Amino acid sequence: MEGTCNCGAVKVNVNDSELFSKRRGHICHCQNCRKTAGSAYGSNLLVETEKVTITGEDNLSVYKDFNTLSGNPVSRYFCKTCGNPIKSMTDLYAGKSILKLGIFPQIPHPEWESFALKRQEWLVPMEGCAQYKIKSLGEKMDD
Ligand SMILES: [Zn+2]
Ligand SMILES: [Zn+2]
Structure with a gap:
């Protein structure tokens, strides 16, 4: 699957055969993902960096976000x-990218x-989605 930023300078290819044969990716309700997405939540895919090919990487800028x-x-x-968000990287998920x-x-x-505790009150949990209070794969809402 290939995606591009709004201007097309950056192209991202994910080499993963199971993207649509099972559930993949997650919704993040943290304030930083909301701001980055310019929306009510972020839509992310935590994936092995080796499965990701980026064309136009020279055209990426990076903001190191310490206030998470x-x-x-x-x-x-x-x-x-064009300012389009492309990916995030954190030592918390070494060897992985968050597309x-x-x-x-x-x-x-x-x-x-993730960050289900921060979900906007007018949103409901998505059916069939595991609900993590804070970080992905951390403590669940019903634990
Ligand atoms: Zn662009
Ligand atoms: Zn987030």
């Missing part, structure tokens, strides 16, 4: 021409929601 709810610094990459799914033509059915 999890306390882990996150490097946020975006297209320096911003909005750049792709189709978004897989999400597998989980």
